[in-house]
Amino acid sequence: MVVVISPAATAARDSWLEAEKALKGNSDNTLKAYFADVTEFLAFMSEHKGAQQGLAPLSKLTVSDMRAWMARMRTGDAGPRTLARKLSAVKGFFRWLAEREGFDPTAVLSTRAPKFQKKLPRPLAPDAAKAVIETVEFQTREGWQGARDIAVVTLLYGCGLRISEALGLNADAHPLPDVLRIVGKGNKERLVPVIPAARDAVADYVRQAPFPMEPERPLFIGARGGRLNARHIQGVMQNVRMQLGLPASATPHAMRHSFATHLLEAGGDLRAIQELLGHASLSTTQAYTAVDTARLMEVYNRTHPKA
Structure with a gap:
């Protein structure tokens, strides 16, 4: 019919x-x-x-x-x-x-939505996130491509960018400033501090890139000269997690989750993290408090003498 x-x-x-x-x-x-x-x-x-x-x-x-x-x-x-x-x-x-x-x-x-268990973000441990960045460069044959992939993943973890936001940068973003203006979901702008490691990783990539960095061209370029596709970074992360024995949840987006979770664990303010991530609602960011609490309870149950 x-x-x-x-x-x-x-x-x-x-x-x-x-x-x-x-x-x-x-x-x-x-x-x-x-x-x-x-x-x-x-x-x-x-x-x-x-x-x-x-x-x-x-x-x-x-x-x-x-x-x-x-x-x-x-x-x-x-x-x-x-x-x-x-x-x-x-x-x-x-x-x-x-x-x-x-x-x-x-x-x-008035129709009620069905209840479901919200999936919590699956961040990596700090040492695992560091290992990912250190292993990324070995997934490609060309040295400049390895440097490029390091720069992208460092932006995800070091600045909390979405993969689309990192790959959407144009060459005029280099050299990265102390504070980067990002246009995220819904065309919402936010200011993101750039850590030295991210700035250095991008600068190292630009030094090695075989293509001219003209203002209107993409910052991160694929092997054929076009804008780098997110599927490439996803494939790189898949190889890395297999080599490091990480779970399937270790995706490019997990690096952004790790950025937020590690900031929270270090005492970061939830409102400030919301701004850094570009979340429209604080409730979205509050999922990270559940992650933090879950980890706290895991440590408590494992180590408390009365547990």
């Missing part, structure tokens, strides 16, 4: 996505996920109701309709985390649509 979404619903979805991009600066990946989730929801409602759902029928959805959709999602491949994400997208769309069309969206907005 082919389910066709009504033109009015399609237009509303597209207008909402445009508003999300313009007002919130959501990334392309986020918008693609929103598009897929809301489209799936609208298609289900057309099938469920036996007719295309225009704006008027959508404004009259009931709690029973929402339960039917949730039940369908559960019978598919959607786990609790995925279903919660889908519901969040649908709620965002209906919140916008209700304000625009003037109806009560309570039936949709």
Whole structure:
């Protein structure tokens, strides 16, 4: 059975996505996920109701309709985390649509997301993070490429950058300043202090790079001269963790997690770490306090004489 979404619903979805991009600066990946989730929801409602759902029928959805959709999602491949994400997208769309069309969206907005255990960040121990950086350069044949990979991974761990933020730097970022201006998720800007190790690693790479460092060109360049792909760094980390016997959680993003966790363990302020990471919400950063507490309890249970 082919389910066709009504033109009015399609237009509303597209207008909402445009508003999300313009007002919130959501990334392309986020918008693609929103598009897929809301489209799936609208298609289900057309099938469920036996007719295309225009704006008027959508404004009259009931709690029973929402339960039917949730039940369908559960019978598919959607786990609790995925279903919660889908519901969040649908709620965002209906919140916008209700304000625009003037109806009560309570039936949709009151739908509860399934509970799930949030995955805590999996940071590396400080000595493991150091070993990773020391081993990275041996994963490529060309010396300049090894220097490049060291520079990238050092930025992840030393400055807490996302892989996309590090690889998004252009050549005019060199030499790295004491404070680096980073444009992160949602086009949010933040200032990140640059430690000497990161500055030196980038400078060493630039000295060896066979390509001219022109201002508009990428800072980190692949073997063919284009911007370095994140998959390369992911592959390097995979090789490194196999050589060092590290768990599968030792990914490029784990270096950023390690940056935050090690700062917290050293007495760093949670608000300051939030700013350094570029988290929009403090609750996201607070996951690191759970990591710290879990480690504290592990040490307590292992060493306390009464344990």
